Amino acid sequence: xxxxxxxxxxxxxxxxxxxxxxxxxxxxxxxxxxxxxxxxxxxxxxxxxxxxxxxxxxxxxxxxxxxxxxxxxxxxxxxxxxxxxxxxxxxxxxxxxxxxxxxxxxxxxxxxxxxxxxxxxxxxxxxxxxxxxxxxxxxxxxxxxxxxxxxxxxxxxxxxxxxxxxxxxxxxxxxxxxxx
Amino acid sequence: xxxxxxxxxxxxxxxxxxxxxxxxxxxxxxxxxxxxxxxxxxxxxxxxxxxxxxxxxxxxxxxxxxxxxxxxxxxxxxxxxxxxxxxxxxxxxxxxxxxxxxxxxxxxxxxxxxxxxxxxxxxxxxxxxxxxxxxxxxxxxxxxxxxxxxxxxxxxxxxxxxxxxxxxxxxxxxxxxxxxxxxxxxxxxxxxxxxxxxxxxxxxxxxxxxxxxxxxxxxxxxxxxxxxxxxxxxxxxxxxxxxxxxxxxxxxxxxxxxxxxxxxxxxxxxxxxxxxxxxxxxxxxxxxxxxxxxxxxxxxxxxxxxxx
Numbered sequence: 001x002x003x004x005x006x007x008x009x010x011x012x013x014x015x016x017x018x019x020x021x022x023x024x025x026x027x028x029x030x031x032x033x034x035x036x037x038x039x040x041x042x043x044x045x046x047x048x049x050x051x052x053x054x055x056x057x058x059x060x061x062x063x064x065x066x067x068x069x070x071x072x073x074x075x076x077x078x079x080x081x082x083x084x085x086x087x088x089x090x091x092x093x094x095x096x097x098x099x100x101x102x103x104x105x106x107x108x109x110x111x112x113x114x115x116x117x118x119x120x121x122x123x124x125x126x127x128x129x130x131x132x133x134x135x136x137x138x139x140x141x142x143x144x145x146x147x148x149x150x151x152x153x154x155x156x157x158x159x160x161x162x163x164x165x166x167x168x169x170x171x172x173x174x175x176x177x178x179x180x
Numbered sequence: 181x182x183x184x185x186x187x188x189x190x191x192x193x194x195x196x197x198x199x200x201x202x203x204x205x206x207x208x209x210x211x212x213x214x215x216x217x218x219x220x221x222x223x224x225x226x227x228x229x230x231x232x233x234x235x236x237x238x239x240x241x242x243x244x245x246x247x248x249x250x251x252x253x254x255x256x257x258x259x260x261x262x263x264x265x266x267x268x269x270x271x272x273x274x275x276x277x278x279x280x281x282x283x284x285x286x287x288x289x290x291x292x293x294x295x296x297x298x299x300x301x302x303x304x305x306x307x308x309x310x311x312x313x314x315x316x317x318x319x320x321x322x323x324x325x326x327x328x329x330x331x332x333x334x335x336x337x338x339x340x341x342x343x344x345x346x347x348x349x350x351x352x353x354x355x356x357x358x359x360x361x362x363x364x365x366x367x368x369x370x371x372x373x374x375x376x377x378x379x380x381x382x383x384x385x386x387x388x389x390x391x392x393x394x395x396x397x398x399x400x401x402x403x404x405x406x407x408x409x410x411x412x413x414x415x416x417x418x419x420x421x422x423x424x425x426x427x428x429x430x431x432x433x434x435x436x437x438x439x440x441x442x443x444x445x446x447x448x449x450x451x452x453x454x455x456x457x458x459x460x461x462x463x464x465x466x467x468x469x470x471x472x473x474x475x476x477x478x479x480x481x482x483x484x485x486x487x488x
Contacts, residue, residue, distance in 0.1 A: 072204070074218075075246075075480075076216070080218060080484050080485065081484070081486055082486055083486055084485045084486060085480070085481050085485030086484075087197065087201065088201055088480070091207065121217065125211070125213040125216075126213070127212075
Protein backbone atom coordinates (compact mmCIF):
# COMPACT_ATOMS: atom_id res chain seq x y z
CA UNK A 1 0.00 0.00 0.00
CA UNK A 2 1.30 3.44 -0.86
CA UNK A 3 0.84 6.12 1.77
CA UNK A 4 0.31 9.56 0.33
CA UNK A 5 2.02 12.40 2.06
CA UNK A 6 0.05 15.63 2.21
CA UNK A 7 0.95 18.01 -0.59
CA UNK A 8 3.75 20.37 0.37
CA UNK A 9 2.45 23.76 1.47
CA UNK A 10 4.30 26.83 0.24
CA UNK A 11 5.32 29.03 3.16
CA UNK A 12 7.62 31.46 1.34
CA UNK A 13 7.28 32.36 -2.33
CA UNK A 14 9.99 34.09 -4.39
CA UNK A 15 8.78 37.55 -3.32
CA UNK A 16 8.77 36.58 0.36
CA UNK A 17 12.30 35.19 0.09
CA UNK A 18 13.56 38.33 -1.65
CA UNK A 19 11.99 40.59 0.99
CA UNK A 20 13.31 38.47 3.87
CA UNK A 21 16.85 38.58 2.47
CA UNK A 22 16.63 42.35 1.94
CA UNK A 23 15.53 42.79 5.54
CA UNK A 24 18.33 40.52 6.81
CA UNK A 25 20.86 42.54 4.78
CA UNK A 26 19.62 45.75 6.40
CA UNK A 27 19.62 44.20 9.85
CA UNK A 28 23.21 43.03 9.42
CA UNK A 29 24.27 46.53 8.34
CA UNK A 30 22.41 48.16 11.20
CA UNK A 31 23.84 45.79 13.77
CA UNK A 32 27.35 46.10 12.37
CA UNK A 33 27.06 49.87 11.81
CA UNK A 34 28.12 49.51 8.17
CA UNK A 35 29.86 46.91 6.04
CA UNK A 36 33.38 47.28 7.44
CA UNK A 37 35.18 44.12 8.50
CA UNK A 38 32.17 42.05 7.56
CA UNK A 39 32.54 38.50 6.21
CA UNK A 40 29.54 36.46 5.10
CA UNK A 41 30.17 32.72 5.25
CA UNK A 42 27.58 30.52 3.56
CA UNK A 43 27.16 27.00 4.90
CA UNK A 44 27.01 24.26 2.28
CA UNK A 45 24.96 23.77 0.35
CA UNK A 46 22.11 26.28 0.29
CA UNK A 47 23.69 28.76 2.65
CA UNK A 48 26.25 29.60 -0.04
CA UNK A 49 23.87 31.18 -2.60
CA UNK A 50 22.00 32.89 0.23
CA UNK A 51 25.25 34.49 1.46
CA UNK A 52 25.90 35.78 -2.06
CA UNK A 53 22.41 37.21 -2.34
CA UNK A 54 22.71 39.01 0.98
CA UNK A 55 26.15 40.32 -0.05
CA UNK A 56 24.69 41.70 -3.30
CA UNK A 57 22.01 43.54 -1.32
CA UNK A 58 24.52 44.96 1.13
CA UNK A 59 26.65 46.15 -1.77
CA UNK A 60 23.70 47.89 -3.43
CA UNK A 61 22.93 49.71 -0.18
CA UNK A 62 26.46 50.55 0.97
CA UNK A 63 28.22 50.66 -2.39
CA UNK A 64 31.13 48.61 -1.08
CA UNK A 65 31.73 44.93 -1.82
CA UNK A 66 31.37 42.53 1.10
CA UNK A 67 33.68 39.54 1.53
CA UNK A 68 31.86 36.25 0.96
CA UNK A 69 33.12 32.74 1.61
CA UNK A 70 31.94 29.15 1.86
CA UNK A 71 32.18 26.95 4.91
CA UNK A 72 31.88 23.19 4.87
CA UNK A 73 31.27 21.55 8.22
CA UNK A 74 30.99 17.89 7.16
CA UNK A 75 34.15 16.83 8.97
CA UNK A 76 32.98 18.57 12.14
CA UNK A 77 29.55 16.96 12.37
CA UNK A 78 28.71 14.94 15.47
CA UNK A 79 26.72 12.36 13.51
CA UNK A 80 29.45 11.22 11.08
CA UNK A 81 29.53 7.75 12.60
CA UNK A 82 25.75 7.41 12.38
CA UNK A 83 25.48 7.75 8.63
CA UNK A 84 27.11 6.46 5.48
CA UNK A 85 30.15 8.54 4.59
CA UNK A 86 29.08 12.02 3.60
CA UNK A 87 30.68 13.85 0.75
CA UNK A 88 32.63 16.90 1.92
CA UNK A 89 32.59 20.23 0.13
CA UNK A 90 35.10 22.99 -0.28
CA UNK A 91 35.76 25.62 2.35
CA UNK A 92 36.65 28.89 0.68
CA UNK A 93 37.67 31.87 2.77
CA UNK A 94 37.83 35.38 1.34
CA UNK A 95 41.33 36.72 0.68
CA UNK A 96 41.39 38.80 3.86
CA UNK A 97 40.71 35.75 6.05
CA UNK A 98 38.43 35.88 9.09
CA UNK A 99 40.80 37.05 11.83
CA UNK A 100 39.36 40.07 13.66
CA UNK A 101 36.42 40.19 11.26
CA UNK A 102 32.72 40.02 12.08
CA UNK A 103 31.67 36.71 10.57
CA UNK A 104 28.03 36.19 9.73
CA UNK A 105 27.22 32.52 9.17
CA UNK A 106 24.43 32.12 6.63
CA UNK A 107 22.28 28.99 6.37
CA UNK A 108 18.90 28.10 4.96
CA UNK A 109 17.17 26.33 7.86
CA UNK A 110 17.93 26.44 11.58
CA UNK A 111 16.65 23.25 13.21
CA UNK A 112 18.56 21.29 15.86
CA UNK A 113 21.46 23.74 15.89
CA UNK A 114 23.98 20.95 15.39
CA UNK A 115 25.19 22.24 12.04
CA UNK A 116 25.90 25.63 13.64
CA UNK A 117 27.74 23.92 16.50
CA UNK A 118 29.91 22.20 13.88
CA UNK A 119 30.39 25.51 12.06
CA UNK A 120 31.62 27.20 15.24
CA UNK A 121 34.18 24.42 15.71
CA UNK A 122 35.27 24.74 12.08
CA UNK A 123 35.67 28.50 12.47
CA UNK A 124 37.93 28.02 15.48
CA UNK A 125 40.32 26.00 13.29
CA UNK A 126 40.31 28.66 10.59
CA UNK A 127 40.97 31.79 12.60
CA UNK A 128 39.69 34.08 15.31
CA UNK A 129 36.84 36.37 14.27
CA UNK A 130 36.06 39.33 16.51
CA UNK A 131 32.41 38.21 16.56
CA UNK A 132 30.30 35.48 14.99
CA UNK A 133 26.64 35.98 14.14
CA UNK A 134 24.05 33.78 12.52
CA UNK A 135 21.57 34.58 9.76
CA UNK A 136 19.02 32.00 8.58
CA UNK A 137 16.22 32.10 6.07
CA UNK A 138 13.95 29.89 8.18
CA UNK A 139 13.98 29.08 11.88
CA UNK A 140 11.78 26.03 12.42
CA UNK A 141 12.50 25.53 16.12
CA UNK A 142 13.29 22.23 17.91
CA UNK A 143 16.73 23.30 19.07
CA UNK A 144 18.87 20.62 20.70
CA UNK A 145 21.66 23.00 21.68
CA UNK A 146 21.80 26.47 23.24
CA UNK A 147 22.07 28.24 19.88
CA UNK A 148 19.93 31.04 18.43
CA UNK A 149 19.96 33.07 15.24
CA UNK A 150 20.66 36.83 15.16
CA UNK A 151 18.81 37.39 11.90
CA UNK A 152 15.81 35.30 10.87
CA UNK A 153 13.94 35.48 7.55
CA UNK A 154 10.88 33.68 8.90
CA UNK A 155 10.02 31.91 12.12
CA UNK A 156 8.21 28.78 11.05
CA UNK A 157 6.52 26.78 13.81
CA UNK A 158 6.67 23.16 12.70
CA UNK A 159 6.20 19.69 14.04
CA UNK A 160 9.40 17.68 14.38
CA UNK A 161 8.05 15.17 11.89
CA UNK A 162 7.33 17.76 9.25
CA UNK A 163 9.76 18.40 6.46
CA UNK A 164 10.88 21.91 5.56
CA UNK A 165 12.43 22.21 2.09
CA UNK A 166 14.22 25.24 0.76
CA UNK A 167 14.66 25.50 -2.98
CA UNK A 168 16.76 28.23 -4.55
CA UNK A 169 16.98 29.17 -8.21
CA UNK A 170 20.78 28.69 -8.18
CA UNK A 171 20.36 24.96 -7.66
CA UNK A 172 16.67 24.12 -7.97
CA UNK A 173 15.22 26.25 -10.78
CA UNK A 174 12.93 28.27 -8.50
CA UNK A 175 12.80 30.06 -5.14
CA UNK A 176 10.46 28.43 -2.68
CA UNK A 177 10.16 27.24 0.91
CA UNK A 178 7.68 24.45 1.53
CA UNK A 179 6.55 22.39 4.47
CA UNK A 180 5.09 18.92 4.20
CA UNK B 181 33.85 -0.97 0.05
CA UNK B 182 35.05 -2.03 3.47
CA UNK B 183 38.76 -2.44 2.76
CA UNK B 184 41.10 -1.07 0.12
CA UNK B 185 43.13 -4.09 -0.92
CA UNK B 186 43.18 -3.68 -4.67
CA UNK B 187 42.05 -1.15 -7.24
CA UNK B 188 39.51 -3.83 -8.17
CA UNK B 189 37.71 -2.91 -4.92
CA UNK B 190 36.72 0.54 -6.19
CA UNK B 191 34.45 1.58 -9.03
CA UNK B 192 35.22 4.54 -11.31
CA UNK B 193 32.50 6.52 -9.51
CA UNK B 194 34.04 5.75 -6.13
CA UNK B 195 37.45 6.78 -7.44
CA UNK B 196 36.06 10.15 -8.52
CA UNK B 197 34.39 10.53 -5.13
CA UNK B 198 37.75 9.94 -3.45
CA UNK B 199 39.34 12.51 -5.80
CA UNK B 200 36.70 15.11 -4.95
CA UNK B 201 37.32 14.63 -1.24
CA UNK B 202 41.07 14.74 -1.90
CA UNK B 203 40.68 18.13 -3.60
CA UNK B 204 39.06 19.45 -0.40
CA UNK B 205 41.81 17.86 1.69
CA UNK B 206 44.42 19.59 -0.45
CA UNK B 207 43.30 22.92 0.98
CA UNK B 208 43.89 21.71 4.53
CA UNK B 209 47.62 21.47 3.73
CA UNK B 210 47.69 25.23 3.23
CA UNK B 211 45.95 26.03 6.51
CA UNK B 212 47.61 27.20 9.68
CA UNK B 213 45.67 24.67 11.77
CA UNK B 214 46.05 21.44 9.80
CA UNK B 215 43.45 19.45 11.65
CA UNK B 216 39.99 18.10 10.95
CA UNK B 217 38.05 16.23 13.62
CA UNK B 218 36.47 13.63 11.31
CA UNK B 219 38.35 10.59 12.73
CA UNK B 220 38.47 11.69 16.36
CA UNK B 221 38.60 8.68 18.61
CA UNK B 222 39.58 6.27 15.82
CA UNK B 223 42.86 4.40 15.98
CA UNK B 224 44.90 3.57 12.90
CA UNK B 225 47.97 1.36 12.96
CA UNK B 226 50.59 1.55 10.25
CA UNK B 227 52.24 -1.87 10.03
CA UNK B 228 55.26 -1.72 7.78
CA UNK B 229 57.10 -4.96 7.25
CA UNK B 230 59.13 -3.33 4.50
CA UNK B 231 61.08 -0.07 4.42
CA UNK B 232 59.22 3.05 3.43
CA UNK B 233 59.59 6.78 3.90
CA UNK B 234 56.90 8.50 1.91
CA UNK B 235 54.05 6.03 2.13
CA UNK B 236 54.38 5.58 5.86
CA UNK B 237 54.85 9.23 6.74
CA UNK B 238 52.09 10.14 4.29
CA UNK B 239 49.63 7.74 5.96
CA UNK B 240 50.78 8.90 9.37
CA UNK B 241 50.26 12.59 8.62
CA UNK B 242 46.98 11.88 6.83
CA UNK B 243 45.63 10.07 9.88
CA UNK B 244 46.85 12.72 12.28
CA UNK B 245 45.39 15.60 10.31
CA UNK B 246 42.05 13.82 10.48
CA UNK B 247 42.50 13.54 14.28
CA UNK B 248 42.89 9.76 14.36
CA UNK B 249 45.40 8.26 16.78
CA UNK B 250 48.14 6.80 14.61
CA UNK B 251 50.69 4.26 15.73
CA UNK B 252 53.55 2.95 13.63
CA UNK B 253 54.87 -0.57 13.83
CA UNK B 254 57.75 -1.72 11.69
CA UNK B 255 59.18 -5.20 11.31
CA UNK B 256 62.47 -4.10 12.75
CA UNK B 257 62.00 -3.46 16.44
CA UNK B 258 58.71 -5.37 16.72
CA UNK B 259 57.97 -8.92 17.79
CA UNK B 260 58.06 -9.92 14.13
CA UNK B 261 61.85 -9.86 14.42
CA UNK B 262 61.54 -12.39 17.24
CA UNK B 263 59.75 -14.75 14.89
CA UNK B 264 56.11 -13.92 15.61
CA UNK B 265 53.87 -14.85 12.72
CA UNK B 266 52.02 -12.19 10.75
CA UNK B 267 48.71 -13.58 11.98
CA UNK B 268 49.73 -13.37 15.64
CA UNK B 269 51.15 -9.87 15.24
CA UNK B 270 47.99 -8.64 13.55
CA UNK B 271 45.62 -10.32 16.01
CA UNK B 272 47.62 -8.94 18.94
CA UNK B 273 47.40 -5.43 17.61
CA UNK B 274 43.71 -5.73 16.81
CA UNK B 275 42.97 -7.07 20.28
CA UNK B 276 43.85 -3.57 21.48
CA UNK B 277 40.79 -2.22 19.66
CA UNK B 278 42.16 -0.85 16.42
CA UNK B 279 39.83 0.58 13.77
CA UNK B 280 42.15 0.76 10.78
CA UNK B 281 45.17 -1.23 9.71
CA UNK B 282 47.49 0.12 7.04
CA UNK B 283 49.75 -2.69 5.99
CA UNK B 284 52.82 -3.07 3.84
CA UNK B 285 54.33 -6.50 3.49
CA UNK B 286 56.85 -8.16 1.15
CA UNK B 287 54.48 -11.06 0.45
CA UNK B 288 51.94 -10.61 -2.34
CA UNK B 289 48.44 -11.10 -0.96
CA UNK B 290 49.38 -10.25 2.64
CA UNK B 291 46.78 -7.47 2.95
CA UNK B 292 44.02 -9.71 1.60
CA UNK B 293 45.01 -12.43 4.05
CA UNK B 294 45.03 -10.00 6.97
CA UNK B 295 41.58 -8.67 6.05
CA UNK B 296 40.21 -12.19 6.54
CA UNK B 297 41.63 -12.39 10.06
CA UNK B 298 40.46 -9.09 11.54
CA UNK B 299 37.40 -6.86 11.90
CA UNK B 300 39.37 -3.65 11.35
CA UNK B 301 39.40 -1.81 8.04
CA UNK B 302 42.48 -2.91 6.08
CA UNK B 303 44.30 -0.66 3.64
CA UNK B 304 46.94 -2.21 1.43
CA UNK B 305 50.03 0.01 1.40
CA UNK B 306 51.91 -2.35 -0.90
CA UNK B 307 51.99 -6.14 -0.86
CA UNK B 308 55.03 -7.69 -2.51
CA UNK B 309 54.76 -7.56 -6.28
CA UNK B 310 50.97 -7.44 -6.26
CA UNK B 311 49.36 -4.04 -5.66
CA UNK B 312 49.76 -0.60 -4.13
CA UNK B 313 46.31 0.92 -4.59
CA UNK B 314 46.80 4.28 -2.86
CA UNK B 315 49.85 4.94 -5.04
CA UNK B 316 47.76 4.32 -8.15
CA UNK B 317 45.01 6.59 -6.83
CA UNK B 318 47.43 9.41 -6.11
CA UNK B 319 49.10 8.99 -9.51
CA UNK B 320 45.76 9.12 -11.29
CA UNK B 321 44.68 12.07 -9.15
CA UNK B 322 47.89 13.96 -9.98
CA UNK B 323 47.49 13.24 -13.69
CA UNK B 324 43.82 14.13 -13.71
CA UNK B 325 44.61 17.50 -12.12
CA UNK B 326 47.36 18.14 -14.65
CA UNK B 327 45.56 16.88 -17.75
CA UNK B 328 41.99 17.82 -16.84
CA UNK B 329 40.76 14.32 -17.51
CA UNK B 330 42.23 10.86 -18.05
CA UNK B 331 39.56 9.88 -20.57
CA UNK B 332 41.32 9.13 -23.88
CA UNK B 333 44.77 10.17 -22.62
CA UNK B 334 47.80 8.06 -23.39
CA UNK B 335 49.92 7.14 -20.37
CA UNK B 336 53.25 5.33 -20.74
CA UNK B 337 54.51 3.27 -17.79
CA UNK B 338 58.18 2.47 -18.20
CA UNK B 339 60.68 0.39 -16.28
CA UNK B 340 60.91 -2.59 -14.00
CA UNK B 341 57.43 -4.00 -14.56
CA UNK B 342 58.08 -7.48 -13.20
CA UNK B 343 58.73 -6.33 -9.64
CA UNK B 344 56.31 -3.42 -9.68
CA UNK B 345 53.09 -3.36 -7.66
CA UNK B 346 52.78 0.30 -8.62
CA UNK B 347 52.50 -0.72 -12.27
CA UNK B 348 49.85 -3.38 -11.55
CA UNK B 349 47.65 -1.01 -9.57
CA UNK B 350 48.19 1.81 -12.03
CA UNK B 351 47.18 -0.20 -15.08
CA UNK B 352 43.93 -1.15 -13.35
CA UNK B 353 43.24 2.37 -12.14
CA UNK B 354 44.15 4.27 -15.31
CA UNK B 355 42.21 1.97 -17.63
CA UNK B 356 39.22 2.21 -15.27
CA UNK B 357 39.33 5.97 -15.72
CA UNK B 358 39.42 5.70 -19.51
CA UNK B 359 43.12 6.22 -20.24
CA UNK B 360 45.09 4.25 -22.83
CA UNK B 361 48.10 2.68 -21.23
CA UNK B 362 51.28 1.43 -22.86
CA UNK B 363 53.77 -0.36 -20.66
CA UNK B 364 57.41 -0.47 -21.67
CA UNK B 365 60.18 -2.68 -20.32
CA UNK B 366 63.17 -4.68 -21.48
CA UNK B 367 62.11 -8.27 -22.26
CA UNK B 368 63.75 -9.50 -19.05
CA UNK B 369 61.63 -7.19 -16.91
CA UNK B 370 58.37 -7.76 -18.76
CA UNK B 371 56.22 -9.95 -16.46
CA UNK B 372 55.55 -13.43 -17.76
CA UNK B 373 51.96 -13.88 -18.84
CA UNK B 374 51.48 -10.19 -19.58
CA UNK B 375 50.24 -11.01 -23.09
CA UNK B 376 46.86 -12.49 -22.13
CA UNK B 377 46.44 -10.01 -19.26
CA UNK B 378 47.09 -6.98 -21.48
CA UNK B 379 44.51 -8.23 -23.96
CA UNK B 380 41.94 -8.79 -21.26
CA UNK B 381 42.61 -5.49 -19.44
CA UNK B 382 43.03 -3.50 -22.63
CA UNK B 383 46.53 -2.05 -22.49
CA UNK B 384 49.50 -2.21 -24.86
CA UNK B 385 53.04 -3.46 -24.35
CA UNK B 386 56.25 -2.37 -26.01
CA UNK B 387 60.00 -2.91 -25.80
CA UNK B 388 60.80 0.39 -27.51
CA UNK B 389 60.75 3.47 -25.29
CA UNK B 390 61.70 5.86 -28.10
CA UNK B 391 58.72 4.73 -30.10
CA UNK B 392 56.27 5.32 -27.24
CA UNK B 393 57.48 8.61 -25.72
CA UNK B 394 56.46 11.06 -28.51
CA UNK B 395 52.81 9.98 -28.34
CA UNK B 396 52.50 9.95 -24.54
CA UNK B 397 50.36 12.53 -22.70
CA UNK B 398 52.05 11.48 -19.47
CA UNK B 399 54.94 9.25 -18.56
CA UNK B 400 55.44 7.23 -15.41
CA UNK B 401 58.94 5.99 -14.70
CA UNK B 402 59.32 3.01 -12.36
CA UNK B 403 62.14 2.35 -9.98
CA UNK B 404 64.57 -0.42 -10.77
CA UNK B 405 64.00 -2.58 -7.71
CA UNK B 406 67.43 -3.99 -7.03
CA UNK B 407 66.32 -5.41 -3.67
CA UNK B 408 63.85 -7.75 -5.38
CA UNK B 409 66.25 -8.85 -8.12
CA UNK B 410 67.97 -12.15 -7.56
CA UNK B 411 69.35 -12.74 -11.02
CA UNK B 412 70.83 -10.61 -13.77
CA UNK B 413 67.99 -8.80 -15.49
CA UNK B 414 70.27 -6.49 -17.46
CA UNK B 415 74.04 -6.53 -18.07
CA UNK B 416 74.87 -3.20 -16.40
CA UNK B 417 73.23 -0.10 -14.98
CA UNK B 418 74.69 1.90 -17.86
CA UNK B 419 73.09 -0.42 -20.38
CA UNK B 420 69.71 -0.10 -18.67
CA UNK B 421 69.93 3.68 -18.79
CA UNK B 422 70.83 3.66 -22.48
CA UNK B 423 67.99 1.29 -23.31
CA UNK B 424 65.20 2.37 -20.97
CA UNK B 425 66.16 5.41 -18.88
CA UNK B 426 64.45 8.77 -19.24
CA UNK B 427 67.62 10.58 -20.23
CA UNK B 428 68.16 14.19 -21.20
CA UNK B 429 67.99 13.24 -24.89
CA UNK B 430 64.73 11.34 -24.44
CA UNK B 431 63.25 14.28 -22.60
CA UNK B 432 63.17 16.04 -25.97
CA UNK B 433 60.98 13.31 -27.43
CA UNK B 434 58.29 14.03 -24.86
CA UNK B 435 55.49 16.51 -25.35
CA UNK B 436 56.60 19.64 -23.48
CA UNK B 437 53.62 19.61 -21.13
CA UNK B 438 53.47 15.85 -20.53
CA UNK B 439 53.81 15.27 -16.78
CA UNK B 440 56.68 13.04 -15.65
CA UNK B 441 55.81 10.86 -12.67
CA UNK B 442 57.92 8.61 -10.50
CA UNK B 443 56.60 6.84 -7.41
CA UNK B 444 59.95 7.27 -5.66
CA UNK B 445 62.44 6.69 -4.35
CA UNK B 446 64.24 7.66 -7.54
CA UNK B 447 67.50 6.14 -8.72
CA UNK B 448 68.75 9.32 -10.29
CA UNK B 449 70.93 8.59 -13.27
CA UNK B 450 69.56 5.05 -13.62
CA UNK B 451 65.90 5.04 -14.69
CA UNK B 452 65.50 8.81 -14.61
CA UNK B 453 68.03 11.54 -15.32
CA UNK B 454 68.23 14.53 -13.00
CA UNK B 455 67.19 16.73 -15.95
CA UNK B 456 63.92 14.81 -16.21
CA UNK B 457 63.30 14.52 -12.48
CA UNK B 458 63.74 18.26 -11.99
CA UNK B 459 62.18 19.39 -15.28
CA UNK B 460 59.35 21.92 -15.21
CA UNK B 461 56.98 19.22 -16.41
CA UNK B 462 58.00 16.83 -13.62
CA UNK B 463 55.16 15.97 -11.26
CA UNK B 464 57.25 14.11 -8.69
CA UNK B 465 56.78 16.47 -5.75
CA UNK B 466 53.17 17.08 -6.71
CA UNK B 467 52.68 13.33 -6.38
CA UNK B 468 53.87 13.52 -2.79
CA UNK B 469 51.52 16.32 -1.76
CA UNK B 470 48.67 14.71 -3.71
CA UNK B 471 49.50 11.46 -1.95
CA UNK B 472 48.74 13.02 1.39
CA UNK B 473 45.41 14.44 0.19
CA UNK B 474 44.40 11.15 -1.44
CA UNK B 475 45.30 9.13 1.66
CA UNK B 476 43.29 11.51 3.83
CA UNK B 477 40.37 10.98 1.46
CA UNK B 478 40.77 7.19 1.58
CA UNK B 479 40.95 7.15 5.39
CA UNK B 480 37.93 9.42 5.56
CA UNK B 481 35.85 7.27 3.20
CA UNK B 482 36.75 4.01 4.93
CA UNK B 483 36.70 5.11 8.56
CA UNK B 484 34.44 8.13 9.06
CA UNK B 485 31.01 6.76 8.18
CA UNK B 486 28.82 4.24 9.94
CA UNK B 487 29.96 0.66 9.96
CA UNK B 488 28.59 -1.13 6.94
